[in-house]
Amino acid sequence: MMDPIFFDRRQLLMFGAAAAASAMVPTGVLARRGPITNHGLSYFGELKYPEGFEAFDYVNPNAPKGGRIVMTASNWFYNQNPQTFNSFNSFILKGDAPPRMELCFDSLMVRAWDEPDSIYGLVAKSVDVSEDGNTLTFRLRPEARFHDGSHLTAEDVAFSLMTLKEQGHPQIRQVITDMVDAVALAPDRVEVKLAGGHSRLLPLTIATLPLFSKTYYTTYRFDQTTLTPPLSSGPYKVGRHEIGRFVEYVAVEEYWAKDLPVMRGHNNFHVIRMDFYRERQAAFEAFKKGVVTYREEFTARRWATEYNFPAIEEGRVSKRIFPNNLPSGAQGWFINTRREKFKDPLIRRAIGMCFDFEWTNTALFFDLYTRTNSFLENSPMKATGLPSEAELALLEPYRDQLPEEVFGEAVVAPVSNGSGQDRKLLREAQRLLLQAGCEMRDRVLHMPSGEPLTFEVLSNSSSFEGVVLAYIKNLRLLGIEATFRVVDPAQFQSRSNDFDFDLCGRRFGLTPTLGEGARQLWGSDAADTPGSYNMAGIKDPVVDALIENIINAETREEMNTAAKALDRVLRVGYYWVPQWYKPTHTVAMWDMFGMPEQKPDYWFPVETTWWVDLEKAVRIGKVD
Numbered sequence: 001m002m003d004p005i006f007f008d009r010r011q012l013l014m015f016g017a018a019a020a021a022s023a024m025v026p027t028g029v030l031a032r033r034g035p036i037t038n039h040g041l042s043y044f045g046e047l048k049y050p051e052g053f054e055a056f057d058y059v060n061p062n063a064p065k066g067g068r069i070v071m072t073a074s075n076w077f078y079n080q081n082p083q084t085f086n087s088f089n090s091f092i093l094k095g096d097a098p099p100r101m102e103l104c105f106d107s108l109m110v111r112a113w114d115e116p117d118s119i120y121g122l123v124a125k126s127v128d129v130s131e132d133g134n135t136l137t138f139r140l141r142p143e144a145r146f147h148d149g150s151h152l153t154a155e156d157v158a159f160s161l162m163t164l165k166e167q168g169h170p171q172i173r174q175v176i177t178d179m180v181d182a183v184a185l186a187p188d189r190v191e192v193k194l195a196g197g198h199s200r201l202l203p204l205t206i207a208t209l210p211l212f213s214k215t216y217y218t219t220y221r222f223d224q225t226t227l228t229p230p231l232s233s234g235p236y237k238v239g240r241h242e243i244g245r246f247v248e249y250v251a252v253e254e255y256w257a258k259d260l261p262v263m264r265g266h267n268n269f270h271v272i273r274m275d276f277y278r279e280r281q282a283a284f285e286a287f288k289k290g291v292v293t294y295r296e297e298f299t300a301r302r303w304a305t306e307y308n309f310p311a312i313e314e315g316r317v318s319k320r321i322f323p324n325n326l327p328s329g330a331q332g333w334f335i336n337t338r339r340e341k342f343k344d345p346l347i348r349r350a351i352g353m354c355f356d357f358e359w360t361n362t363a364l365f366f367d368l369y370t371r372t373n374s375f376l377e378n379s380p381m382k383a384t385g386l387p388s389e390a391e392l393a394l395l396e397p398y399r400d401q402l403p404e405e406v407f408g409e410a411v412v413a414p415v416s417n418g419s420g421q422d423r424k425l426l427r428e429a430q431r432l433l434l435q436a437g438c439e440m441r442d443r444v445l446h447m448p449s450g451e452p453l454t455f456e457v458l459s460n461s462s463s464f465e466g467v468v469l470a471y472i473k474n475l476r477l478l479g480i481e482a483t484f485r486v487v488d489p490a491q492f493q494s495r496s497n498d499f500d501f502d503l504c505g506r507r508f509g510l511t512p513t514l515g516e517g518a519r520q521l522w523g524s525d526a527a528d529t530p531g532s533y534n535m536a537g538i539k540d541p542v543v544d545a546l547i548e549n550i551i552n553a554e555t556r557e558e559m560n561t562a563a564k565a566l567d568r569v570l571r572v573g574y575y576w577v578p579q580w581y582k583p584t585h586t587v588a589m590w591d592m593f594g595m596p597e598q599k600p601d602y603w604f605p606v607e608t609t610w611w612v613d614l615e616k617a618v619r620i621g622k623v624d
Contacts, residue, residue, distance in 0.1 A: 039126055041109065041207065043117035043200050043513055044556045049261075058114045058600040059265025059609050065251070067612025068271035068624060069593070072283050073099035074296040075509070078169045079531075083460065083489035084244040084276055087225035091168050091210060093497060093531040095225035096490055098247045098274055100607065103267075104232040105210035108138050108157065110262050113600035117513045119204050120262050123152060123211060123233075129203070136192040136203055137185070145256040146213050146233045154184035159214035161192065161206060167223045170531040172209065175516045179206055199551040201515025235267040248273045265596075268611035278489065280463045290622065293590040294606065299463060300365035303586050311590070316620040318591045321584050325601045327379030328581035330521075331372055331507035333457060334535035335576055338499055338527070341447055341455070346436035348574040351503075353429040354474040355577050357413065359420035364466055369580035373412045375522075375570050376510065377581055381563030383410040383571070394549055394565040398542045403572050411571040413578050420470060421477070430478055445479030454481040455502035460492035464505065471577075497531045503577070506535055511602060513556075514563060518547045522570060536575035543569055592617040 039051045055061040073082035076099040078090055087095030090102065109119040109127070121127070124138040144152035161182040164172050178198040183191050192206060212222070216231040229238035235258070239250035249272040257263045275292055277283035280299060287295045288309050297303045303319075311317040335342050335351065342348055357371045374382040386409060387395060395406060405411065416422035430440075437448035445453045457468050468484040475482045487495065495501055508521065519526055524539040526532035546566040553559035585604055594613040595606075617623045 038129070040112075040118055040120040041127060041129075041204055042115070042119075043204060043515075047118050047120075048115050049112065049118075049120060053261050055261055055264040056112055056114065056600075058596055058598055060594070060596050060611070061265040063265055063268045063594065063609075063611040064614065065268050065611070066270045067592075067614070067617065068273060069269050069294050069607065069610070069612070070273040070275060070292050071294040071607075072275055072277060072292060074298075075099070077102065078171060079493070081489050081493055082276070083278055085247065086243060086490070087227065088229050088238060089222075089224070089226050091164065091172065092223055092225075093169050094223070096493055098241075098276075100236075100249055100272060100274055101238075102210065102234075103236040103249055103272065103607070104230075104234045104238065105212070106144070106152070106233045106257065107208045107210060108140075109204075109207040111208065111603070112262075113603040113605060116511075116602065117201070117204065119207055122257060122260065122262050123157070124207065127203075127207070132196070133200070133203075134194045134196050136194070136206070138190050138192070138207070140188045140190070141257075142188060143256050144233065146216075146231055147237055147252060148231060150213065150215065151187075152211060152213075152233050153187045154190040155187075156214045157190045157211055158182040158184045159217070160212045161209060163212065163217070163222050164209055170526075170529050171517075171520055171533065174520055174526060174529060174532065175205055176202070176209075178202055178516070197552075199515040199553075201513065201551075205515065205517075235263065236272065239271065244276055246273055246275045266608045268609070269607065272607050280461060287588065290590060293592065293622065295588045297586045297588060300368040304366040304368065307588060316591055318589060320587045320589070322587060322599055322604065324583050324585050324604070326603075327381070327510045328372065328377040328583060329508050329510040330375045330377065330576070330578075331505075331581060332576040332578040333503040333505050335503055335574075336499060336501055336535070336537055337539075337575065338537040339502065340449070341451070341453060342502075344436045345572075345574045346432045347438070347447075347453070350429040350432040350436070350478070351475070351480070352574060352577040353414050353425050353432075354478065354480075355471045356416045356418070356420050356422060356425075356474065357580065358416045358418040360467055360470060361580065362418060363420070365580070369582050371413050371415075372578040372581050373410075373571070374567050376563055376567050378583055379510070380560050381514070381567065383564040383567040385409060387565070387568060388561070390561045391565045391568070394546065394562060395568070398545070401542050402569065405572045406568050410568055421474060426474060426477055433478065440479050443479055444481070452481065453479070454483075456483050456485045458492065458495060458501040458504045459484065459486050460489050462486050496535070499530070499535070499537065504535060505579075507579075508533055514550050514559065516551060518550055518566075519544075522566070523547055536573075538570070538573065538575055540569070540573070590622055591620055592622045 040047045076082050079095055079097050080090055080099045081096035082099055085096050085098040087097050090097035106123050108124040110122045112118045123140055123144045125141045126139045128137040146152055165176055165179055178195040180193040180195050185191050213231045235255045236249035237252055239248040241247040251270050286292045307319055335348050361367055361369050376382045414425050416425055439446045447453050472482045521533050522538050522543050524544050526534035527537045527539045546562055549562035550559055553562055593610050595610045
C-alpha cells in the first residue's frame with residue numbers, strides 16, 4: 001500500500017544479507033587484516049568472483065540492446081521524488097530530483113547483487129588497503145571517460161569524495177564522516193584516508209559513491225539545484241524531459257565501460273523513461289493503456305481486484321510475483337518526538353494501539369500483508385522472544401537506563417479481534433493515557449499540560465485515506481482529534497526533510513549488513529539533521545552505544561546480536577505505529593521483456609538487467 005523509500009543502492013545500507021555465502025573462491029577481503037591489493041572488496045567472507053571473471057552470474061551477457069521501458073518509480077534515494085522533479089542534482093538536500101539519476105554516474109566500484117556485501121572495480125581497476133585499514137589507494141582505469149570525452153582522473157575522484165563530504169546530501173555526509181581526506185597521488189591513483197575506528201563497511205560505501213567532473217563544477221555550483229543535466233560518465237545520460245511529467249535516460253552508445261565484467265549484460269534498454277503521476281489511479285490508468293509498460297504494484301486492493309482489463313485477458317499484460325529476499329525494513333507512521341505532546345512513550349504506545357491492522361488487512365488488503373513488528377523486519381537482526389545471553393551481555397550495562405520491558409519478550413504490535421473497533425485494546429489505550437496524566441473532559445482528551453491531544457497524519461497520496469480514516473475513528477473514541485493531511489509531493493519532501501509533521505508515513509528498506517548508516521536511522525546526531533532518516537527524532541545514549549556495537553562488529557553473528565539488542569530498545573520506545581509488509585515484488589508488465597533466469601538475492605535490478613524481447617514486443621504490438 002505504501003510506496004517504498006530505499007537507501008541509495010550506492011549507499012551502505014544496501015550492502016548485506018542474511019548470511020555470508022559459503023561457496024566463495026579466494027581473493028581479498030576486509031574481514032582479514034593486513035595490506036591487500038584487490039579487484040574487489042567484501043565486508044564479511046571472501047569474494048565470489050575471481051580476478052578476470054567474465055560477468056556476474058545473474059545477468060545475460062548476450063542480452064540484446066535497444067528498445068525502451070516506461071515505468072514509475074518503485075524506489076528512490078536521497079532527494080529524489082517519485083511524483084515530480086525540479087532539479088537534476090540528486091546528491092544534495094535541496095530540490096526534487098527524478099529517480100534513477102544515479103544511472104548517469106559511475107563510481108569507483110559497483111555491487112554484485114548475488115553476494116551479501118561485495119563490490120568490484122569499475123572506474124578503479126584495483127584497490128590497495130593498508131595494514132591498519134585506514135588508507136585506501138585506488139588505481140584507476142585510464143580508459144574512464146566523461147560523456148564529453150574528457151578523462152576521469154584521480155583529481156575528479158578526490159574532488160567528488162571531498163565535495164560529497166562537505167556539501168552532499170546529509171544521508172551521504174553523515175555516513176562518510178570518518179573519511180578524513182581524498183588526495184590525487186597521480187592521474188591514475190587516488191588515496192583515501194580514514195580516521196580509524198570505522199566499520200569495515202565505510203570503504204565499500206566510499207567506493208560506491210558517484211563521481212563528478214571537477215572541471216564541470218568550476219563553472220556550476222555543486223550545492224545548487226539545476227535543470228541543466230550535469231556532465232557525467234555513467235551508462236545513461238539525461239535525454240528528453242518535461243518538468244514534473246517525464247524524464248528519459250538514454251543509453252550512451254560509446255559508454256567507456258560497456259565491455260567490463262561488471263557491466264557486461266547490464267544497461268540493455270536504449271531508453272529508460274520515468275513517468276510522474278500525482279495519484280496512483282492515474283498511474284494505473286496509464287499502465288492499462290500501455291503508456292507505462294512496467295509497474296510494481298503496492299496497493300493490495302488493486303492487485304486483487306483491478307487487474308482484469310482487456311490487455312490482461314488477451315495475454316498482452318502479465319502479472320508476476322518475484323521473491324524479495326531483502327529485509328522488509330521499517331514501515332509505519334513515525335511519531336515526531338521532537339514535539340512536546342509526543343515525549344511520553346505511554347502516549348505514543350496508546351496512539352499505536354488504536355490502529356486495527358487485522359481489520360485493515362482483511363477489509364482493505366485482502367489479507368495480503370503481514371504486520372510489521374520490528375525495525376529490522378524479516379531479517380536475522382529482528383529480535384524475537386527473550387533476549388539471548390549474547391544480547392543480555394550488551395544490554396546489562398545499561399539496565400538502569402532501560403525499561404524492564406527490554407529484558408522480557410520482544411515487544412510486538414497488539415493483535416485485535418478484527419472488528420475495526422476492538423474495545424479491549426481501546427480500553428488499554430485509555431488506561432495508558434490516564435497513566436500518562438491525561439484527562440478526559442467533555443469527551444476531549446487533555447494532556448497533562450491541559451492542552452487537547454490533537455495531531456495530523458501527513459501523506460503525499462490520498463490512496464491512504466481509507467486506512468487513515470479508520471484509524472482516526474478509533475482515536476476519536478478516546479477523545480483524540482486527528483486529521484489526515486495530503487500535500488503535494490514537493491511539500492511532502494520539504495516537510496519530511498524539516499521534520500515538520502506530527503505523524504508521517506514512510507518505509508525504509510534495509511539489508512542485514514549495517515554500518516555507519518545506522519546512525520542516520522536512529523542516532524542522536526541525526527535527530528536534528530534536516531533530511532536525515534531519523535524521522536521520530538530518537539535521542540537515546542543507549543541506542544547510540546548499541547549502534548557502535550553494530551558498526552564495530554567483527555563477525556556477522558556479532559552484528560546480528562547487536563542489532564537484535566538495538567531492536568529491543570527501539571521497540572520499547574514506541575516511536576512509531578508499525579504497519580505491514582510482504583516478502584515479494586508484485587509486478588505487472590506488458591509482455592515484451594526478457595529477463596535473466598535467476599533474480600539476484602539482494603536487489604531487483606529490472607532497469608539494468610532486463611531487456612526488450614523483440615519477438616514478444618512484435619506479438620503484442622509494442623515495437624517503437
